[in-house]
Amino acid sequence: MPRVFFVTGSSAGLGQALVKEILDKGDYVIATARKPEVLIFEKATSTNFLAAQLDLLDSNSVLTAYLTGVAKFGRIDVVVNNGGYGLSGPFEDLTDEDIQRQMDVNFTGALVSTRTAIKVMREQSPPGGIIQQITSIGGRIGFPWMSMYSASKFALEGFTEAVAQEMDPKWGIKFTCVEPGGFR
Template sequence: MRSWFITGANRGIGLEIARSALTAGDRVVAASRKPEDAAAALGGSGDRLLAVPLDVTNADQAQEAVKAAVAAFGRIDVLVNNAGFAQIGPFEAISHEQIQRQFDTNVFGTFHVTRAALPILRAQRSGHIFTISSLVGLVGFGNSSLYCATKFALEGWSESIGQELAEFGIKVTLLEPGQFRTDFLDQTSVKFSGLGIDDYKAGSEAHKAALAGFNHHQQGDPSKIGKVILAILDAEETPVRVAVGSDALATLQARGDTFHAQADAWRALSLSTDFPSA
């Protein structure tokens, strides 16, 4: 029986991952700002579920949540960094406070939780860290530059710590979900730019309307993401990143093709900066 620690577990993807882990017979620490919602949604799991309060932007609270997890279950086998939100709007029209909040949650929040859990995983000489990135961590999108920036940051961080932690038996994987049918684009989750700049108004309003029309019609089924994690846990090889959803897979493949094409197109110029071969 594995012990999971999942952030943002009271709704959306985090909740569905928790549900899949419990269905598999494992134990789950469901950490979120509204633990009562997680407990209500995941009721019937008995002593295999522990719902704990966690605002990931609070480093001290992350430490306390991890301590509670170890006190209840003795270990952490699977850490899922899921908590986050999307700050939408053109870069110039997003306030400093909004930028700070976006990074505090998506990036530094992930760092807080992982730093709290790593001493436990190292002592065990085992564990698997999953960080929920996005297809916007693979390719940039206009009107989403800050959200993309946080996911790009998590991409480099996760890939790097995977190399640092391998000697301790700790595995690290990025999940790259595409568009999934959750409340992620609801007004309670997504945030829009707060600075009114006329030059961006038409484009911003069109993008906002497009998101509203797309909301709750996404192709991805969030109840299936937990099964992806379970399959990776049982796999012989540990992937650095896995696309989740047909749109994410297409994005990942196209990104690779673009890198190859641009490298070939600029090959001569790239090579021109080396010292001549002896």
């Protein structure tokens, strides 16, 4: 039986590559992006693929994307919280708005997605699933010029470690952090 993946940030980079790999392996995917019309994949069909609009800064958008995915596929087995971006520059040069947006997208957006995923996975039959947080080596080691990016990823690591311990074993919900280094 194919697994159903829910991937945030599917329009470029790691998210785009992951969606391609999921389809290549014969699984199903709910690929999300702020502009879902750009989500075009060679092996996507009406059976194995759903492009859903999702803005990590809008909790209603997150909920709608999950509900749309469950309506199509009946369940979600793996959530990949990949949506985000890297803000770089000297900390002193960053504006309050720069700092807030980095934390909102990379951290708070993943929290909203995780909260929704937990509810969906707990209520589906059978319950359970995997929630993967795409953090970064920058969430384990601070790098110069990347202070706020590292802060957002360190926060996501700590949150994931804590919330994983809150899960009732009967829910069958597991967490993992994926900490890639630099890549093309």
